[in-house]
Amino acid sequence: MKPSVQIAKREIAQLFSSKTTFIFAVILPFVSILFFNTLLSDGVARNLPIAIIDLDHSSISRNVISQLESSPELEVSYFPLNEQKGEELIRLGKVYGLITIPQDFEVNLKKGKQVNIINQYNSDLILAGGLEYKAFRKVIGTISAGINIEKQRKQGISTQQAIVNFQPLTTNNHVLSNPFTNYSYYLNTGFLAMFFQLFVILTTTYCFGTDLKYNKGNKLLSIANGNLWSIIVGKVLPYTLWFMLVGVIMLISMYVWQDFPFHGSKIGVLVGLLLLIIANQSFALLIIALTNSFREALTIASGFAAVSLSFSGITFPIFGMPKFMQWLSQIFPFTHFFELLLDQSQRGFPMFYSLKSIVILVVLCIVPLTLGWFKLKGLFIKGKFKHHI
Structure with missing residues (x-):
């Protein structure tokens, strides 16, 4: 049996035996889908x-x-x-x-x-x-x-x-953001995707962090015959596939059940969704590699995901931010996925204009894992975090 397959089976078993992982990966994503699709169901304030x-x-x-x-x-x-x-x-x-x-x-x-x-x-x-x-x-x-x-x-x-x-003068208005002036279309699209990536990064951080917290890093490295890549693939792949399914259900809840407007490429959005999942998993591994304890890793991971909302342009347009903040916004995967999602759903842009977002998401899948690779390898050789809390 290949080490990555053995680790993957072990991870699936832990998903159903660990209450916290089950809540992060299964319960909360569907609660958020139900909550946000209900919260702004009218879309526009009336009466x-x-x-x-x-x-x-x-x-x-x-x-x-x-x-x-x-x-x-x-x-x-x-x-x-x-x-x-x-x-x-x-x-x-x-x-x-x-x-x-x-x-x-x-x-x-x-x-x-x-x-x-x-x-x-x-x-x-x-x-x-x-x-x-x-x-x-x-x-x-x-x-x-x-x-x-x-x-x-x-x-x-x-x-x-x-x-x-x-009225000698008339206006010809073109609304660039939220063109339908519907709060459900615009805010639900952002909030659902933001909470989705929050659960992805927290689940990844938790499933790696628990092994290192309880000094199981050496055991995993032994199963993988010293191959860190086998550990990563075995532990991450089940959640990648699961969250891809959850993400598809999230998109269906918006664009089928609630009939949100969609005028672009479905394949492009699905590719962006997959890259969003992998990019957040990559950042979770970087955070684990750079932190000293399980608690610290979870805190930074949740903070990283939550702050990404402010840098995505939902609450304040990116082009209106100071230059440094504009550059900083580019390191968050959610920024590029949200731009891709709006372009392909509400704005109806040709897929060509979303290739930039796709390319940046690919880069954000590779760079964090590359930066944290050697420290992560050392962490698994050691078998545990520096601190146990």
């Missing part, structure tokens, strides 16, 4: 409660309220008697905005006067406040355009010309 004070009670003011109610982002929940009671609703968190329609609203509009509709919202709640403000601007802009165009038509101007007169 944000607002309050309206109608001081005019005219047909036009009722039309404004009807238009606001028809907006999918807003839900008119309160009609306070005065501004003080409305502001109290905002402070209590019962509503995200207070809209006040002034007296003589209809009369002043018919006289051709400019009328102000007051919108008060809580900007401390950046997401909810921003969506309320955006929806309010959209509704009021549409109503204003209708009034202006109708006024011009009464003067004998054609509808098409009235539209041009009202």
